[in-house]
Amino acid sequence: MGQEIGEKIKELRLSQKMTLKQLSEKTDLSIGYLSQLERGLTSVAISSLKSIANAFSVDLSFFFDPPVANENRILRSFEHKVSLVANSRFIYSNLGNDMECENISPFMITILPNHTNEELVPYSHSGEEFVYVLEGILTVFVDNERYELYPGDSIHIRSELKHNWDNHTSKLVKILCTYSPKILDLRENLKQKNHNI
Structure with missing residues (x-):
């Protein structure tokens, strides 16, 4: 790459x-x-x-090739591909395959610092999601409450709750995120989340 x-x-x-x-x-x-x-x-x-x-x-996103379908059960670390770059700050790498599992979408997401005054708009959708912080400090909003998650922290919520998250620090944030049911259209999901593709 x-x-x-x-x-x-x-x-x-x-x-x-x-x-x-x-x-x-x-x-x-x-x-x-x-x-x-x-x-x-x-x-x-x-x-x-x-x-x-x-x-x-x-x-x-100019520097990343469009994702190709992955049908392997095992995905090696060197095989990780960027699936999507949203808002020039949210870099999604699909960690699952596109074949066997229909119930979850696992992603590693790298979030660059937010240097704008753009308002973070909470949104909701069907299903549930789990977020585990690998690196940095993630700011999470759930039901009008704000939380700071540190490496090793996680959150598991029903996605029907109004929620959103962002990076309000000066360093990178990396998270492991799983969505259930599986996201068939990541672009559409991100539009709801107010992330421009």
């Missing part, structure tokens, strides 16, 4: 007639690092990729 992202960065940079030095100045990333990234010799953190996307005025 690193090589594909690097190729896309180089393609964007050349199409916008930008030098590595200019990109470095716009992103606060070193020329050496950007050069290695373009050649697929190093990996990139999501926060750095977001800076690069901003420098090129493209959405973060």
Whole structure:
């Protein structure tokens, strides 16, 4: 995946007639690092990729390929693919397969910091969901109550309750989230959640 992202960065940079030095100045990333990234010799953190996307005025989703159907029972860590990027801050990786289970949708979600004053609108839908915090501090709203969840904390709710969550810190948040019943259309679910696709 690193090589594909690097190729896309180089393609964007050349199409916008930008030098590595200019990109470095716009992103606060070193020329050496950007050069290695373009050649697929190093990996990139999501926060750095977001800076690069901003420098090129493209959405973060530009750097990820559309998901392909997964029919394997076992999904290795190196096989994780980004399923969707919403609002340039919510990065969904599907951890399940698309074949055997019809009852749950498991995702790992990386949430970039929210630097906007955008109001978080609680919403509801059928089913239930479980969230486990892997990294960072997740802000959760359920029935007009606000909670801060830390690594190792979890929440399990009926989705009919008005709820929503976000990252109000300056660092990444990573969560494991399962929805039941299985989400057939993640895009539609995110529109309800007020996350732009």
